[in-house]
Amino acid sequence: MSTEVDAAPNxxxxYAKAAVTGPIRRGGELPATEYVRRDITIDHAHLAEYDRVCGFGLRDVLPATYPHVLSFGLSVRLMTDPGFPFPLVGLVHVANSITVHRPVLVTDVLTQRVRVANLRPHPxxxxLDVITETSVEDEVVWRETSTYLRRGRSDDSAPRADRVAEIEPGSPTAFWQxxxxxxxxxxxxxxxxxxIHLRALTAKAFGFPRAIAHGMWTKARALAALEGRLPESYTxxxxxxxxxLLPSKVEFTAIGDPGDGATFAVHSRSGKPHLLGRVH
Structure with a gap:
């Protein structure tokens, strides 16, 4: 069932709704709702600030991660609807896949569709997956699958997904402060x-010793480091x-030519991986 949304959700x-309704959610099936927002234009000032925060240069092509920001409100609305089975707070973003079918220009007028699918066991x-498609006219130009984990009873029969890359630490391309x-x-x-991302005090309430960086910032920062070497179409x-944990000094490592396929990683100084990635 598709539902049209005229503007970005508040x-x-x-978030206030999520705080109130979270305790009453008891699991179950995913809703079949799809939210659709049309006639999305790019706010150039907002894009410039996003570029600055994530390390991208100012260009006439959107960073691959920017449509995620545009659709984030639709995702949150879907995950706070009465039919969504899990509390929003407590969901863990464990993986993200973005496909750029062709460069998305700052002048493009976009339509975005968001739905949830593929509820399945995890160890x-x-x-579950939050699936977003971004179109220009009738052409799908960008697609994203964000995978979230709802922690619960261990399931040893659940398949363990292979990581997208295995990169040994110790030979970084760059250090990030x-x-x-x-x-x-x-x-x-x-x-x-x-x-969990804002301050140490609020992060500690959810079991973290300090605030933690957004996963999608880390992914964006990694792609900014590869900017200018990515092909026009890629995943x-x-x-x-x-x-x-914030603050931190971390190692960024990239191996291979992004135009032909590359792997990359963000490690702590002790060698623990924060993010593992692949361009193909």
């Missing part, structure tokens, strides 16, 4: 104000392996 209201609970306020800076441009997959 995220503050949706640590259950997982990620400041303590990185979560707040990304929240301001993305709308993702999950308390970029990432696994979010371990939280990146």
């Amino acid at each position: 995220l503050s209201a949706l 640590k609970g259950r997982q 990620v400041p303590a306020d990185q979560g707040r800076r990304y929240a301001a441009v993305s709308g993702d104000r999950n308390p 970029v997959d990432v696994d979010f392996v371990k939280p990146l």
